[in-house]
Amino acid sequence: MKRNNFYQGVQAGLPVAFGYLPIAVAFGVFAKNTGLSTTAAVLMSVAVFAGASQFVALSLLAIGNGHWQIIITTFILNLRHFLMSAAVAPRLKPGKMAPLVAFGITDETFSILSFHPAAENNPAFALGVNTIAYLGWVSGTLGGALMGQELPALLQTSMGIALYAMFIGLLVPKLKTSKTAVCLTILAMAFNALFSWGPPPLSTLAKGWKLIITTILVCTTGTLFFPEEVAKDE
């Protein structure tokens, strides 16, 4: 593994780690309030490393749902990572490092790995991105669990935008160079809005399913109507 590539990955992943911190702190605080011990809260972040499903687990625990239901919900919510891993696999070519790289695939690291030019054929870079993001997530959880109370409310709500801003920062520059990408983006937002504001059963689907179905519909439409991969359409 090349050390320089790893450090370059750490650098590229810093905004992710930074964006994770306030969310992880909130998770730690929320976990304590739900009755988990500090050890359990940190262990969950260490072993699971998936923000959305960890929060969902807490809210299900809070209303007294069974543990099996929580495990199955986690699985459904994270099936989208199957699509992500499949999408970055040809780009990263992880080889023997696949089991390590796979552990760190999240919505956020995935977006860096998809769009950063250095990620091409570069598993060490991927490992750098994932490692710094993971450290941000775990240390934030520990901090929140130890603190046990909220950050100033105004600051915390303001930081809720951080990860979305990062998605925008990654996506928008790509849209300037590719009409295909613009079409895909509009289509995906329209489908997802339909899932959010449309009639039941669309709006009552679990969030994990909404993301998966939107992604599959959009990519299938794209495959039928756009003859080129996005990367070649620049």
Next chain:
Amino acid sequence: MNKQVLLMILGMALGTYLPRLLPLVFGLSNALPSWLRRFLSFVPYALLSALIFPELLFSTGSVASAVAGGLVALALAFYNVNLFLVVIGAIAGVLFTQLLGG
């Protein structure tokens, strides 16, 4: 920590790791048919877009401040500003709007 909670965390870990692992391990990096390559090349755009909208609107204390933060991010990203600054600019936009009472 009781055993039930430990088992739940292990179950969650497995349910998260397997979907991440399988495509990376099983040969998906080898030659793929061109339609599948195209399909996969579209995934980041579809998924990122779906993650952004409409969830962004509800990510802060109010829709108005979220829109303000989102617009700041959009403007900065359009000019290829460093990712860090896009994030900080968006947070500042939200904070400012909330301080104004929005």
